[in-house]
Amino acid sequence: MEWLKRMNRAIDYIEANLDGEIELGEVARMACCSTYQFQRTFSFITDVTLAEYIRRRRLTLAALELQDGGSAKVVDIAMKYGYESPVSFARAFHALHGITPAMARQDGIALKAYPRLSFLITIKGAEAMNYRIETKGSFDVFGIEGVFRTDGSGEAPQTPAQLWERHHANGDVKRLEARAGELPSFVGQYLHPVHAVCSYRKTGPDTFPYMLCAFKDEASDTDGYTTVTIPAHTWAIFPSEPHTWDQFGNTIETLYRRFYTEWLPTAGYEQVDGVEFEMYGAKDGLNYVELWFAVRKA
Structure with missing residues (x-):
């Protein structure tokens, strides 16, 4: 392939x-x-x-x-x-x-050898993946941006998780939520006002942008925030099952891993510039997340 x-x-x-x-x-x-x-x-x-x-x-x-x-x-x-x-x-x-x-x-000394990698398709089982393909027009988001190095180095916060931790702790996420408008009609009914978007613009060969964001509408107060227009894309959307907070890390990691290792190599699509959304919400009294990947036919 x-x-x-x-x-x-x-x-x-x-x-x-x-x-x-x-x-x-x-x-x-x-x-x-x-x-x-x-x-x-x-x-x-x-x-x-x-x-x-x-x-x-x-x-x-x-x-x-x-x-x-x-x-x-x-x-x-x-x-x-x-x-x-x-x-x-x-x-x-x-x-x-x-x-x-x-x-x-020295003769006979023990050493380690790491062989060259090759990428192949392997059969991992018959567990179904829930996903949907949706085409959406352009829309605007605004929020708190961080630019991170791909190797995780640099000044704190060094990772998106640390960005979330910092702005949850100081109340910025709550303030962003208060300034958000209504959720657009094309997103799920279970979603919260604040989400995250990644790789929506180019920042350098070894860096990527990540933003804690809300959707912008006429009622949004965007003063002091970074605003970004997301172009029209086709999106591959992967919803999670409802889960408790202690299961969140494993849940989102599994969604990402299955997208890259199972769906993307076989679906006939490719990512568009790595643009991704992490959409957060609640369902049935539990946490809920959707991963959106901008894709196009390969």
């Missing part, structure tokens, strides 16, 4: 450049998506970040070179695989293999 071909093409590029510079923009271009979208997809499918995969593969190849009996110096191998000094290389090597690079030259 075309989705699998693109993902494997991106892995081919990474593998061909493990001993050189890997441009995340080129990786994403091979996969026909944004850098944030590729890294997010990769993490959900593999349970490891793209940066960690590259680190493991480079240290696997470095160990093979140290064991092959050649005359290459440790410092040269360190530089080859992207480490600025033998010290940083030795630290990373020991963290992965449990031994120093010098010890890796």
Whole structure:
């Protein structure tokens, strides 16, 4: 399938450049998506970040070179695989293999090898996925925006979850709710006024925007907030079952994972620039969430 071909093409590029510079923009271009979208997809499918995969593969190849009996110096191998000094290389090597690079030259020493990834379709079972496809015109949202690095670094808040925590604690979410207008007719009856939208504009190759948002209408008070127009899209919408608050993390994680690992590779659709909504609500006295993914026919 075309989705699998693109993902494997991106892995081919990474593998061909493990001993050189890997441009995340080129990786994403091979996969026909944004850098944030590729890294997010990769993490959900593999349970490891793209940066960690590259680190493991480079240290696997470095160990093979140290064991092959050649005359290459440790410092040269360190530089080859992207480490600025033998010290940083030795630290990373020991963290992965449990031994120093010098010890890796010894006959019979135990090392770890992480093989190249390949993306395939696998049969996981017959559990149904509830979803619907809806086309909606453009609409406006407004709210509190954060821009985050894809590797989770930078100044706090470093993650969308921390953004939620901060603005719940200081009352900003309640204030945003009070300034929201009526929910538009095209959203579900179970939804609250405040939601979240992700990747609705480009912020840089290694960053993405995330906004705690409300829908804008004539009654909304948007003063002091960031306002964004969401273009017309086709949306793949995945609703959760009602759940208690302690089940929320696992529920939303499962929805995301099943979208990336089960639905997207087989449905004949592709994401549009990674645009996503997290819609929150309540149903039957329990919590409820819908994930909206902007998609188009592949």
